[in-house]
Amino acid sequence: MTGAEEVFEDETLVCKECGNEFVFTAGEQKFYKEKGFMNKPKSCKACRDAKKNAGRAPREYFITTCAECGGEAKVTFQPSSDRPVYCSACFEARKNAQ
Structure with a gap:
């Protein structure tokens, strides 16, 4: 089947950090594929954001x-x-x- 677009479906995963379930959406899966990412996310968005912002000074407004x-x-x-x-x-x- 050439030229057929891959179909993605929402998938429920478990965060390795907090243990909560999170949805790896079809849109996120498509993005990962387009960027060449091979692995599914292991952490939910909240934990990824917390890890990314850890150690950073709070933003000044x-x-x-x-x-x-x-x-x-x-x-x-x-x-x-x-x-x-x-x-x-x-x-x-x-x-x-x-």
């Missing part, structure tokens, strides 16, 4: 005023007075308008 709507904007960089800063909603709206 800065609160400023949105240049578009005047609302609160929470950003991960120190705002400077020479460049406008937008809240998430206004940033998305501007990005989609381009």
Whole structure:
């Protein structure tokens, strides 16, 4: 059967870290295949994220005023007075308008 697309189905796995069940979705399986990953994940997303963030300093946020709507904007960089800063909603709206 050439040219047939492989069919993936959601699969329930058990996390080696916390012992909880998690779903290895069809979409994730397709992504793994496309990237050439040979093994299924051994940890759930929460445990993978916790491991990835372990030892990292917590992210610092800065609160400023949105240049578009005047609302609160929470950003991960120190705002400077020479460049406008937008809240998430206004940033998305501007990005989609381009």
